[in-house]
Amino acid sequence: MVEEQRTQTPAPGASPGSSGSSRRRFLVAGAAAGLGVAAGARAEELPVPASSLKMGAPIPPESYGMPIEFEAHVKRRRSDVFKNKQNYSDWSMTPLHQQVGIVTPxxxxxxxxxxxxxxxxxxxxxxxxxxxxxxxxxxxxxxxxxxxxxxxxxxxxxxxxxxxxxxxxxxxxxxxxxxxxxxxxxxxxxxxxxxxxxxxxxxxxxxxxxxxxxxxxxxxxxxxxxxxxxxxxxxxxxxxxxxxxxxxxxxxxxxxxxxxxxxxxxxxxxxxxxxxxxxxxxxxxxxxxxxxxRQYSMEMECKSVITNPSGGMSLKGPGLYEVQGFAWSGRGKVTNVDLTFDGGRTWREAALEEPVLDKCLTRFRYRWNWDGSPAKIASRAKDTTGYVQPTVEEIARVREIVGFVQHHNGIFPWSVAQSGEVANAIA
Amino acid sequence: MVEEQRTQTPAPGASPGSSGSSRRRFLVAGAAAGLGVAAGARAEELPVPASSLKMGAPIPPESYGMPIEFEAHVKRRRSDVFKNKQNYSDWSMTPLHQQVGIVTPxxxxxxxxxxxxxxxxxxxxxxxxxxxxxxxxxxxxxxxxxxxxxxxxxxxxxxxxxxxxxxxxxxxxxxxxxxxxxxxxxxxxxxxxxxxxxxxxxxxxxxxxxxxxxxxxxxxxxxxxxxxxxxxxxxxxxxxxxxxxxxxxxxxxxxxxxxxxxxxxxxxxxxxxxxxxxxxxxxxxxxxxxxxxRQYSMEMECKSVITNPSGGMSLKGPGLYEVQGFAWSGRGKVTNVDLTFDGGRTWREAALEEPVLDKCLTRFRYRWNWDGSPAKIASRAKDTTGYVQPTVEEIARVREIVGFVQHHNGIFPWSVAQSGEVANAIA
Missing domain, CATH: 3.90.420.10 (Oxidoreductase, molybdopterin-binding domain)
Known part of the structure; x- marks a missing residue:
């Protein structure tokens, strides 16, 4: 399905606000990887689409609109992991990898x-x-x-x-x-x-x-x-x-x-x-x-996750990719998001998208040049209190990770295989 | 219909961030006007609602949710004024008086x-x-x-x-x-x-x-x-x-x-x-x-309108009302919104709700003590360029208002009758 392809393919190229030279670099890299831009030598001769040759749908006297049929796969879904037999004390989950911006419809x-x-x-x-x-x-x-x-x-x-x-x-x-x-x-x-x-x-x-x-x-x-x-x-x-x-x-x-x-x-x-x-x-x-x-631990600690690329997606060969994700904190604003591409050995700072608001989702992005070798990627957020999102190991030093455990704000890794396949790499 | 009542009744009382004394004043005024707060002397004895006594609707495996049936009257609608026979080159309009916040669904x-x-x-x-x-x-x-x-x-x-x-x-x-x-x-x-x-x-x-x-x-x-x-x-x-x-x-x-x-x-x-x-x-x-x-006048000038109260609503007697509306400018941010309650003779500054963003809807609000006599209310916005929303008369001095005229960013008045009825007062 084409929409799955689109939403599962992270964007290569320059970060917003990057210089002209990095945009040119994107173009070269995109072409080198066979991605993106196709030259339309005689653009005027592209056929007029069928939609231009007929009347569209009329406007009803009153309406509350819905998404077009081509986006019907974008849905909230019950858990695939907890296969609850009943669906009353249960939950459905937001397709974060298909969300643009910070507002969840x-x-x-x-x-x-x-x-x-x-x-x-x-x-x-x-x-x-x-x-x-x-x-x-x-x-x-x-x-x-x-x-x-x-x-x-x-x-x-x-x-x-x-x-x-x-x-x-x-x-x-x-x-x-x-x-x-x-x-x-x-x-x-x-x-x-x-x-x-x-x-x-x-x-x-x-x-x-x-x-x-x-x-x-x-x-x-x-x-x-x-x-x-x-x-x-x-x-x-x-x-x-x-x-x-x-x-x-x-x-x-x-x-x-x-x-x-x-x-x-x-x-x-x-x-x-x-x-x-x-x-x-x-x-x-x-x-x-x-x-x-511990009871009444109701404040959600600072957390982040990479949504593009994420589990189930596939990168189409080496080249520049725009890594995106969300960061948030129940204690204030997000101040920094760092990304690792080598399983936590080194970290690089991502750009945050405005507006950065208090106790609100914040989008981050980073231009990553994937060399085609296996990688382990993750994000780590920091908030205005100075708190830094911990690893699961760090959480496990002060809490017991056993059973049906709440409040997992640990750093969450994805693996990128040589084939480009992206998978959950928590361990 | 109860929802029409709710959305058509502006809120009385203190502005957000107002002092304790003004909140107390709201309570007194509200009680005096017979509005708002009802004392529940034996609150514990209120009956348990039917919804507490049965199971709710199950969660479907996947879904894209819709508004509840009680909100079915909130719709975009075609024009009541231009009765177009065709509905292809036509338009439908947003129910601004029923919108909360700045995001239009x-x-x-x-x-x-x-x-x-x-x-x-x-x-x-x-x-x-x-x-x-x-x-x-x-x-x-x-x-x-x-x-x-x-x-x-x-x-x-x-x-x-x-x-x-x-x-x-x-x-x-x-x-x-x-x-x-x-x-x-x-x-x-x-x-x-x-x-x-x-x-x-x-x-x-x-x-x-x-x-x-x-x-x-x-x-x-x-x-x-x-x-x-x-x-x-x-x-x-x-x-x-x-x-x-x-x-x-x-x-x-x-x-x-x-x-x-x-x-x-x-x-x-x-x-x-x-x-x-x-x-x-x-x-x-x-x-x-x-x-x-004049051609290519494509920048939308600074404009504002009061949405609560607005045409078709009815105030329920003298007392405190929270006046609300939207202001916006195609040239930058809104810096001020002034309100008049006497047809433009005097003006008072409204509060703006954060976040105030560039070329974005901005909500304003003002606590108005209506004395029950006929009033003519309107808003006037100013943007970061210093431009002040004009009256229709001021626009008419530099443009010709004849026929199917675009770009009406004039100050827009509503009349409030002694009965409380609110009506379009453009003249």
Missing amino acids: NGLFFERHHNGVAKIDPEQHRLVIHGLVEKPLAFSMSDLMRYPSVSRFHFMECSGNTLTDWREPKAVTVQQSHGLLSCAQWTGVPLSWLLDEAGVKPEGKWVMFEGGDGSGHLRSIPIEKVMDDALLVYGQNGEMLRAEQGYPLRAFFPGWEGNTCVKWLRRIKVVTEPDQIRGETARYTDPMPNGKW | NGLFFERHHNGVAKIDPEQHRLVIHGLVEKPLAFSMSDLMRYPSVSRFHFMECSGNTLTDWREPKAVTVQQSHGLLSCAQWTGVPLSWLLDEAGVKPEGKWVMFEGGDGSGHLRSIPIEKVMDDALLVYGQNGEMLRAEQGYPLRAFFPGWEGNTCVKWLRRIKVVTEPDQIRGETARYTDPMPNGKW
Whole structure:
């Protein structure tokens, strides 16, 4: 299929902003590798395409458009590695290798549900704020949407992203290894405004969020995060939330693991301490070397991955390739991304694409001259706190990597074989 | 319908970042006006919703998601004012009053076609660069997508946006008056890189772009703009272009009128002077007071409009309202937006929402205390060149406003009646 070919073939050539001489070098190298530019000696004589010789499709009186049939292969997909028999407490993953820019289309935004997708009539929906507050409050969606709103670009990542690939290469593609990651512009109301109105009592130190879905998904969040930058969001990428993202209302904690951002949000209760519910004890915790488990590690650490080339793609011979990928941090902005092509022995700095935003996906790129010999490539990101994305070995020194382990932000390598085939090289 | 109610009711209350005292003032004012917050004295006793008592919809193996049925009224729509009998050389308009944030979803991005929507198989598509170049070039989509790419947020506006409403109020809603305006993150290849490769001859001063649709839409662009920031785009908001936006390839000239951004792009010819084709003589020109017509006025001047409240909405009595809207400029960034509530006698500065990007939609907001008497509201934007959005009267002093006139960037007023009804107040 031609689109698979296109999206699986990384671009050779100069990085943006490179000099004229490097662009000329691209041309030469591209020609040398048999790639890219074909001379059209008598360009005027190319046949007029069929599309120019007939009328196109009419414009309907009203519409909500969809992708063209030639892009039908670009889909979010359930896991190939975890073959869940049920598809209610399950997930679907974003095709990161087919994403351009930093905005994930809503139709391709990853999903994670604990009991399927709830359908809620916004006219019937109510949000309650209660517990340790001076004045319990209830809101209809109409009430909430009369408040001033803010819109902010932020990534969202599931705490379980990449958990199939700690020690052994199981995921074939980056969609399967890293596709529990997406990015959007979120619109909603800062929750601190509503809690100020309710009046949090001095003993209120944690806040519990409950969803109106069949799982009654719950999380407890420290009051500091809630008052700092938590949002009640109803909008995503210019329109109302999709059902899969919690329509009509979800919590959003910038930079924190996706499961804290409770969907179909119906209840906010201010409490003295975390609720220790199932999602905070049996799940979303980190085993430690001493046999204990770390709880409430909800901030997503700095991470990155190369999306082009990535697993399942194939390079068409030696030459210049534009390596691309995403970097992100739950603690701030990405400041640097370094790339290795020799399995971590040496590192070179990639270019970051503007705008570089706080707690947001950032694209990086680098012009790589592949000499045709086997290579092991990976990216390593650094954020504004100075934190550097660790190797799995470094993570394993402070945590226990056993079982169904969350929070894998380790450096993730791909191998490039002499044949050009790219594969998951985690080990 | 509840969603219409929600989107048509502007938010009262404090602006983002306002002080605690103004938030408290919102609460009091909201309560006084009977809006917003309802006390839930026994919040715990609110009934558990039906959605919590059953399983949700399962996750399909693969999917491209769509909006929930409750948002089915959010659509792009053909003009209510120009009742075109045909729908091939026609347009559909973005529901700006229902947009949150700055990203227009691809399904709601406005359309303007000269002969319907072409359907082009990307495997068959070719782009030719010829004319006054050293070496004519032909590209397949696969060739083009191997080049390095850039991704940039920019608005796109049709030169005919707002042309129904120069002197008389014809459009009822802002979708109908200003909906030939949208914004996206665009991904593609800087055209200067390809022209450098082709080698533009010294006598090449203009560049002609031709689409592969049934209209053979053509435009001529000065070489300076082409070499400055023109893009060949294949991606929009994270995915490949939609058919309606020129799949698989369109030209993009940041800040310039939409019709220059030729869709289904198949031919680029370097020439000595503009081609004077139909779209540059009979259309897309500006009548002047001396009886002559101005051509090639392709840069979209600074403009703004209030989207909340806007035509067709209704305010629910005196009180605090958050006024919101969009500002943009084809020449740079928006630096200021001023609002009037008394028909232009006095002006107050609105807040701009970050990120404020070059040639991109910028959201503004202002907390307005409506006293319940008739009001005439409007916005006035200023850009980094110092240019201030003019009134229609000011435009009429230098141009002739007669017939099917393009490039209406005048200040656009809405009236608010004592009943709260909001209407088009252009005069």
